[in-house]
Amino acid sequence: MRDLTETPPRLEVQNLVRRFDGQTVVDDVSLTIPAGQVTCLLGPSGCGKSTTLRMIAGVDMQDRGRILVDGRLICDTVFRIPPERRSIGLMFQDFALFPHLSVAENIAFGLTRGDAAQARRVDALLERVSLSGFGPKYPHELSGGEQQRVALARALAPNPRILLMDEPFSGLDERLRDGIRDDTLALLKEEGTAVLLVTHEPHEAMRMADEIALMRRGRVVQRGAPYNIYNAPVDREAAAFFSDINILRGEVQGALTETAFGEFLAPGVPDGTEVEIVIRPQHLKIDFDRAGRGPNPTPSDGTAARAEVVRARFLGRESLVEFRLDYGGDILKATVPAVFLPKPGTVMWLMIRRDRCFVFPRRG
Numbered sequence: 001m002r003d004l005t006e007t008p009p010r011l012e013v014q015n016l017v018r019r020f021d022g023q024t025v026v027d028d029v030s031l032t033i034p035a036g037q038v039t040c041l042l043g044p045s046g047c048g049k050s051t052t053l054r055m056i057a058g059v060d061m062q063d064r065g066r067i068l069v070d071g072r073l074i075c076d077t078v079f080r081i082p083p084e085r086r087s088i089g090l091m092f093q094d095f096a097l098f099p100h101l102s103v104a105e106n107i108a109f110g111l112t113r114g115d116a117a118q119a120r121r122v123d124a125l126l127e128r129v130s131l132s133g134f135g136p137k138y139p140h141e142l143s144g145g146e147q148q149r150v151a152l153a154r155a156l157a158p159n160p161r162i163l164l165m166d167e168p169f170s171g172l173d174e175r176l177r178d179g180i181r182d183d184t185l186a187l188l189k190e191e192g193t194a195v196l197l198v199t200h201e202p203h204e205a206m207r208m209a210d211e212i213a214l215m216r217r218g219r220v221v222q223r224g225a226p227y228n229i230y231n232a233p234v235d236r237e238a239a240a241f242f243s244d245i246n247i248l249r250g251e252v253q254g255a256l257t258e259t260a261f262g263e264f265l266a267p268g269v270p271d272g273t274e275v276e277i278v279i280r281p282q283h284l285k286i287d288f289d290r291a292g293r294g295p296n297p298t299p300s301d302g303t304a305a306r307a308e309v310v311r312a313r314f315l316g317r318e319s320l321v322e323f324r325l326d327y328g329g330d331i332l333k334a335t336v337p338a339v340f341l342p343k344p345g346t347v348m349w350l351m352i353r354r355d356r357c358f359v360f361p362r363r364g
């Protein structure tokens with residue numbers, strides 16, 4: 001129960017369910033977004049992100065659940081405020097600018113027509129998205145990035161309480177995207193709008209979000225700040241969504257599991273349970289062989305394991321080196337933020353940053 005003196009969240013989604021042809025595509029999704037916060041709904045293609053957004057926008061209707069804006073019910077399964085009265089702005093991947101309207105007319109589209117305040121708002125937004133003087137132009141005269149900025153200005157013009165964005169950067173040139181993401185975020189923060197942004201790109205969510213809601217097969221499996229989602233994933237799949245991962249397998253005996261890197265703690269896991277230890281490639285440490293010996297064990301990195309280089313590639317920002325462990329023969333990938341290209345067959349020693357690996361009971 002919420003304290004009645006507390007300000008309600010700008011957007012609250014409670015237990016949304018949507019089924020198509022007997023298939024549940026959105027399965028008990030709940031979200032809360034305060035004013036001024038950007039939440040990214042992140043997940044693979046087909047997991048139900050856009051369907052969730054469409055229900056909040058009011059262009060699709062849920063089979064179960066409620067949607068509230070500033071504590072006021074806007075939609076449940078019997079009551080429904082129409083989309084245009086929800087004070088929710090929309091911005092989609094294709095920008096959907098009206099081709100027969102000028103830039104200024106596009107931005108003014110959702111505003112009360114014809115007053116001086118409207119003209120001022122359009123001018124201010126054009127200036128804010130660095131398109132002063134573009135008002136009389138038409139969408140086909142603009143680049144993709146410029147169209148994106150007009151679409152953003154149009155969505156924000158009526159001061160919506162909430163802005164829903166569905167893959168808003170995916171139509172843009174990859175090299176421009178990060179700059180446009182940063183500019184967009186700065187504007188959203190200035191306006192103080194609550195934003196729900198749908199994306200399948202972890203990089204985009206990490207860059208834009210105050211909070212990430214990680215979605216999989218219709219369900220939100222984890223919510224939290226980008227740092228927490230990345231560094232404390234709920235399961236192996238959640239870890240793998242953000243980067244390549246390495247997996248070591250073991251069986252628990254006495255709350256410990258034995259690996260090539262020594263023993264790992266598995267507190268509370270019953271004896272005989274198979275576990276997976278997940279490590280991101282940047283959290284493997286590489287050391288040289290010293291006449292058949294590796295570095296000494298440390299409390300933070302455990303025991304070193306002997307391995308041979310299988311392959312090394314330079315990727316621009318980092319080198320990716322694949323190793324085969326002597327013990328068990330597993331292949332592990334390590335990244336090094338430098339040019340590091342040891343020859344195949346080179347013997348090296350690997351250590352694992354214990355504070356950066358996750359132990360999960362093995363599934364299926």
Ligand SMILES: Nc1ncnc2c1ncn2[C@@H]1O[C@H](COP(=O)(O)OP(=O)(O)OP(=O)(O)O)[C@@H](O)[C@H]1O
Binds near residue numbers: 043046047049051200
């Ligand atoms: N109107 C519809 N009728 C039937 N099935 C639908 C309908 N809309 C969506 N679906 C199905 O629901 C599932 C979720 O679709 P949704 O578009 O929400 O996924 P998404 O996570 O946004 O994926 P993407 O990133 O590819 O857009 C998909 O399997 C899709 O085929």
